[in-house]
Amino acid sequence: MKEVTQEAFARFLTWLGPSAEAAGIRYQDMHRRLVKIFACWGCACPEDLADRTLDRVVTKADEVRPGYEGDPFAYVLGVARNVRREEYRSQARARSRPNPGALPGPPEEERLADEAKLECLDRCLAQSLSLEERQLLLEYYREPRAASARRRAIAQDEGLSGTTLRKRTQRYRQRLEQCLRRCLGWTKEGHGTGVTDIPG
Amino acid sequence: MRYSNVFPAASLRRYLLGLLADEETERIDQHLLTEEGALEAVEEAQDDLIEDYLDGALDESEHAAFEEHFLAAPAHRQSLDCARMVREHMLREAARVSRFRPRATAAWIGPIAAVLLIGLGLWLWLWLVQSSGPPPQIAEQTPTTTTAPPPPVSSIPGPTSSPVSRPSPAAPVRVAATLVVSQQMAGGEGDPTVVRLRRGETAVQIEIAFLEGAVAYRRLSARLLRDGRVVHEWKSLRPQTDLALDLPTQGLAPGAYTLVLSGSEPGGDTVEVDRWTLQLQTP
Numbered sequence: 001m002k003e004v005t006q007e008a009f010a011r012f013l014t015w016l017g018p019s020a021e022a023a024g025i026r027y028q029d030m031h032r033r034l035v036k037i038f039a040c041w042g043c044a045c046p047e048d049l050a051d052r053t054l055d056r057v058v059t060k061a062d063e064v065r066p067g068y069e070g071d072p073f074a075y076v077l078g079v080a081r082n083v084r085r086e087e088y089r090s091q092a093r094a095r096s097r098p099n100p101g102a103l104p105g106p107p108e109e110e111r112l113a114d115e116a117k118l119e120c121l122d123r124c125l126a127q128s129l130s131l132e133e134r135q136l137l138l139e140y141y142r143e144p145r146a147a148s149a150r151r152r153a154i155a156q157d158e159g160l161s162g163t164t165l166r167k168r169t170q171r172y173r174q175r176l177e178q179c180l181r182r183c184l185g186w187t188k189e190g191h192g193t194g195v196t197d198i199p200g
Numbered sequence: 201m202r203y204s205n206v207f208p209a210a211s212l213r214r215y216l217l218g219l220l221a222d223e224e225t226e227r228i229d230q231h232l233l234t235e236e237g238a239l240e241a242v243e244e245a246q247d248d249l250i251e252d253y254l255d256g257a258l259d260e261s262e263h264a265a266f267e268e269h270f271l272a273a274p275a276h277r278q279s280l281d282c283a284r285m286v287r288e289h290m291l292r293e294a295a296r297v298s299r300f301r302p303r304a305t306a307a308w309i310g311p312i313a314a315v316l317l318i319g320l321g322l323w324l325w326l327w328l329v330q331s332s333g334p335p336p337q338i339a340e341q342t343p344t345t346t347t348a349p350p351p352p353v354s355s356i357p358g359p360t361s362s363p364v365s366r367p368s369p370a371a372p373v374r375v376a377a378t379l380v381v382s383q384q385m386a387g388g389e390g391d392p393t394v395v396r397l398r399r400g401e402t403a404v405q406i407e408i409a410f411l412e413g414a415v416a417y418r419r420l421s422a423r424l425l426r427d428g429r430v431v432h433e434w435k436s437l438r439p440q441t442d443l444a445l446d447l448p449t450q451g452l453a454p455g456a457y458t459l460v461l462s463g464s465e466p467g468g469d470t471v472e473v474d475r476w477t478l479q480l481q482t483p
Contacts, residue, residue, distance in 0.1 A: 033233050036242065039273035040232075042218050046273055073234045080229075121285050141290035149417060149439040170247050177282040186278050 004055050012058045015065055015072055030054070030073075034080055041084055049087060053080045120183035121176075128175040140169050206231065206238075212245035217262055218269035246276070250283045257466070373446055376404035379459070379476050392456060392477035397449050399483040406478075408443040408461060417463030417473065424478075425458040439463070454482045 010020075016030075017023035031050050038046035057072070057079050064075060125134060139154050155165040180186070207215075207228060214220040215228045231238040252258050253266050271277050376395045397404065408422075420437040422445055423430050431452070434445050457480055461473045 030233065033239055035275075036239060037229055037232050039275055040216055040218075040242070042269040042272040044272055044274065046275065071234070074230070077229055077233055117281075117285055121289055125289070137286070138290050138294055141287050142294040153439075166248075170244065173247060173283060173286060174243075176286055177279060180282050180285070181278070 004058050008058050008062065012061045015061060027054075030076065034076070037077075037080060038084065043084065043087060044091075045087075049080075049083050053083045056083070117180075117184065120180055124176050124179035124183060128179045129172055133172050137169060137172055140165070206235075207241070209245050209248065212242055213249055213262075216242065216246055216249055216270055217265035219261070219265050246279065247283075250280050253280070254283060254287055373403045373405045374398075374401065375407050375444075376447075377478065378407045378409060379474075392479040394479045394481060396481045397452070397483060401449055403446050403448045406445045406447055406459065408445065418466055419464045420473065421462050421464075421470075423460045423462075425460065426453075426455065431457070452480055452482075454480050456480075 013020055013023035013027065015023075016026045031054060034050035034053055035046045038049045043049055053076065057076050060079075061072075065072075068075065129137070136154075136158070140151060142150065151165060152162060155162045158165065160168070211220060211224060212228070215225060220228070228238075228242075232242060249258075249266070249270070253263070258266060271280065376397070377393050379393060395404065395406070417439050420439050420443065422434040422437065424432040424447065432447060437443060437445075457478045458475055459478055460475045462470055463473045464470045
């Protein structure tokens with residue numbers, strides 16, 4: 001594949017929007033969405049594949065654009081599908097080779113990782129949720145076996161519909177997940193960079 | 201526009217599990233890449249999916265697809281990890297709180313205590329009136345009260361009420377016993393619960409209070425047994441914290457009865473939730 005040059009990238013941005021800023025935002029949004037699509041396709045490295053897709057689109061843009069009408073999204077999606085096919089083929093080849101087997105991490109490392117998770121969880125619970133919100137989550141999860149009936153009863157007690165209660169707890173979980181990802185150095189794309197210090 | 205109007209949650213869930221037909225998958229791919237709100241809708245469906253997985257609510261094919269397809273993406277595994285961490289923490293916390301929470305905080309204790317206090321106050325007031333003034337008219341005017349049973353504490357008339365307490369056909373059925381379903385203690389343990397029937401009563405209510413976290417069933421049913429024979433049955437009861445069973449008392453002989461509470465679990469199995477021995481006493 002051809003190398004992505006600054007010039008090619010700048011030309012591609014003009015296809016995405018009238019100003020460099022708007023086009024840049026659109027590019028980032030497209031990348032984020034592609035990562036999600038690759039993840040939903042069951043790919044193990046969605047971010048790498050999204051990068052590969054956009055690099056290919058940028059390098060081909062000059063050839064494709066003259067005869068192309070409308071937004072480039074359909075083209076981007078077509079390229080993404082090709083990238084996925086290639087990835088499947090290369091995974092199939094890798095599977096056919098003898099596999100030395102995944103080595104488990106050292107126990108000490110795992111223990112430290114667990115401790116870091118618990119520490120982050122404590123911090124995030126305190127920072128991301130109010131006391132009332134934590135209590136609602138506590139009630140929501142109190143009895144896993146009783147999930148549906150118990151949650152109906154909680155919704156009734158709180159004067160909420162079942163859907164509102166579900167959405168509310170979903171928001172709380174999403175806030176916690178964002179905080180945990182930040183704290184643990186996990187990116188939304190699934191990469192880990194180690195524990196990050198968030199203000200205590 | 202609400203995204204759920206474009207793709208129902210069930211389709212998004214199947215999309216995440218890789219179980220959707222190609223044509224439909226391509227439509228969602230396209231929306232996901234271009235449409236406002238699509239990403240959020242998929243993430244919402246993903247959250248529900250993870251919760252259902254952790255609740256053990258996925259069917260066999262969904263469960264397999266979840267582990268093979270959905271969890272192939274590291275970001276999805278991390279989301280599951282986060283959800284699991286939060287859930288485990290909350291369960292630990294709930295167990296800790298339950299250990300130290302006195303049982304008297306159950307929702308039904310408050311109203312019962314209030315009724316008892318009001319009753320005590322009224323009794324004190326009546327006693328003071330009787331001991332300080334002439335004999336109350338109630339005894340002179342209503343000789344039938346000598347044979348009639350005493351009214352329930354909560355229905356003793358106040359000074360402005362009629363001196364005679366007559367059962368009203370519209371009056372709510374009296375709660376004759378309150379039973380508790382608790383994970384720590386089976387109802388069958390301990391002494392039998394005495395249910396005193398009153399003259400003229402055609403029905404009483406047996407209240408079943410679930411202590412926190414005990415309502416785990418889709419539907420409940422109850423049977424009252426005497427010597428192994430069903431004398432009354434309550435079917436398809438909606439699970440709730442306080443369950444009220446109306447028991448018609450006509451034809452019930454005094455003696456020991458067994459009340460069995462059963463529940464149908466989400467999987468479809470019916471299990472016995474609890475059982476109690478009731479000692480019925482007639483006037």
